[in-house]
Amino acid sequence: MVSKVSRRKLLHMASAGTAAAAFPAPFVSGVTRAASADPILLGVPTAQTAQAGVADHQDYLNGTTLALEEINGAGGVLGRQVKAVVVDIDPLSPESGQVAINKLIDAKVHAMSCAFVFTPVPVADVSARYKAPFLWGLTQRNMTDLVAKQPDKYSHVFQTDPSEVHYGHTFPVFLKAMKDQGVWKPLNNGVHIVQEQIAYNQTISKALQASLPKSEFKLAGITDIQYPVQDWGTVIQEIKKVGAGAVMIDHWVAAEYAAFVKQYSADPLKGALVYLQYGPSQPEFLELSGPAAEGFVWSTVLGVYADEKGKAFRAKYKKRFPGIMGLCYTGNGYDTTYYLKAAWEAVGDPSNFKGVSDWIRKNSYRGVCGFMSMDNPYQECAHYPDTGDAIGAAELEKGMAQLFFQVQNNEHKIIYPDVLVENKLQKAPWW
Template identity: 65%
Template sequence: MIGKINRRKLLGTVAGGAAGAAFPMPFISRAWAAEPILLGLPTSQTAAAGVADDLDHLNGTTLAMEEINAAGGILGRELKLFVTDVDKLSAESCQQAIAACIDAKVHAISNAFLFVPIPAMDESAKYKCPYVQGNTQRAATEAFRSDPKKYSHIFQTDPSEVHYGYTYPLWLEHEEAQGVWKPKNRKVHIIQEQVAYCQTISKAAQKAIKERGKFEVAAVTDIQFPVQDWGPVIQKMKEVDAAAIMVDHWVAAEYAAFCKQFRADPVKDSLVYMQYGPSQPEFLTLAGESANGFCWSTVLGIYADERGMKYRKKYQERFPGIMGLVYTGNGYDIVQYLKLAWEAVGDPSNFKAVCDWIRTNPYRGVCGYMDMNNNLQEASHFPDNGYEISATELEKGMSQLYVQVQNVEHKIIFPNEISESKLQPAPWWG
């Protein structure tokens, strides 16, 4: 887990807009001349899903808040956080979390993601403060496209999940062309979880594999959260014996269990990819050395360039321990993006003007380039995979990061523009 700060203590210090003395905040003695600017954070605290990601998001947001207030605030005003609990899998809870932010009269809402985003979006439309998040869902941005007036205030700071599927065969082809992977056959085996998010990814991958024509989908196997035993799934993998295996799931702890069980009885010479979940800190904590050789990716993550590495160092000084590579950066970037918008407009209460500024002014953060000025109001994806809202240049889009666990560390292996390493042979190869 990230950091040694007790989660309950951390939440207690920021919930309800209170900046308590549990951590060293240099701004607490400052005499602020105006009412604080309030940022709402729906954050999973008690539900089963999303706690690790939301703690990452809260930590990154907290770090940005501390830096901003130490430097004099925004427009001479203190930035405070309003944290409210949310169950990401419950439509009612998502709606209630946004309603709580509205009742608190926040100036903006920042959120990692919700699995049922539309009810939350509908609730926020009654208020229309900037709602800036990393939902990663095309269904949500399609809702904006269908009614841009209603959802004009909602910004998705990362590319949608469809790009996980669209880019997957492009990555396979790249590794083969590099000579670091020699597929034993042309088969792909997809293991898919049942939430809509994972289903969308699976369908996009199947479509892209068929259209590109270099590989074929040999089998699709369903799993259901929570996965208690990976044995039957691994047996099916061995029967299909595909060169490439995509495990389309999202829970770090269950991925860690999969790695341990797979290593005990592997599908020899298969390239195994797990979608997103290993980005969560508990994955490496739980999987340890059994994670070595497995690959994963995220459409939103902290780059390993100079800016990204500087932020990683700063974050780990504030929150020691294994660092998540996704929402730790996104939470930080969202606050910095909002700060620029609030300062440019001069009035955080002028929601429309702030949203108009965000829409027309891209921002380059530690997680890459965010440009909201398109018909889905989501960040463009890099590398260009031939589908909607994708960029041909690194600094014109947000790069998907393909990562391999090497020596119990995450190393970016694709795309080449920001890679740290190359794909290494997995322990079960050859």
């Protein structure tokens, strides 16, 4: 998950002064605690100047902003305003993550809320000496495995989405559903994996390879790519040579996906279903791809539903933050803030870190991205549909749905799972 990901003008805000000015009320710039009141402080490590994760982190901050504005506008929590302490973080750097958490500890925040980092253990270890509730959309089973093995040390750490292993586990299930519905007639039952080298993408690839023998599909080939991908031409020729019915591009970067779809559309493997892991969720994908994005499929284990609750959130988010909306971390930042609000109100004292963490562990929350429950050894959200993983949900309202989208008329439309579908899978231009 490595790239120079920029969201419109965001990277132009790299200077400290501009970045601080970019955060609207109710934000506390840097780590200076408000002196005029006694607010509840929410620490939000946010990538502002890094080369990776900026778009997703900005989405998360926007969702948090919207939630805080609503909460404070309605009187706050326990009669107190809630303010965010925003500190810069580089998701790729363990040292940067440790510095960011230490700044929030110095600020005496009541909780921490973050999109993700790529080196979670050093960050979680620093937070463990303070023990304020720490909620993040990490998507990494290696971290939640540690939570399960060391429950006392990480009792305060919660993953607000399912882990990345589900991208691999669920892909054959999705393919079978599309085939059985008659909306996709595969060239063959082969699956070609084009994989990036970082641990996140390797975990997804291994999970898919383990799941394929249990399905009617088989592994047709594996092609390695390395960030940054300078030219997708050789990869596309390999896709055509392998000739698999389905292709998973196991990468994540919106800008590089945009380059891929432009080249692929000009020289495709006719009839193949091409899936792009996660990255099209970032607004840059549609902005940079234009018409070339039509027909491509992607998914996310953390996404804003298109049910009544999700549509209401989408509408008010777009009003507050005009432009193409990210469909993942916008809702996650929003939901996490309201989850903490419920915990603070139930416990009655945001300074009671153990009490708040214990409440979160035992109580669920249904947000715009689905059902969140931490009542399991991993302290991560259960995945829907259940694919036999350690944490799965057989019912929609007992888990967080992995949403599969297709780009249709320059918009992302949910095509799976059936209970949340907006449109059926459409014929891709190269079919």
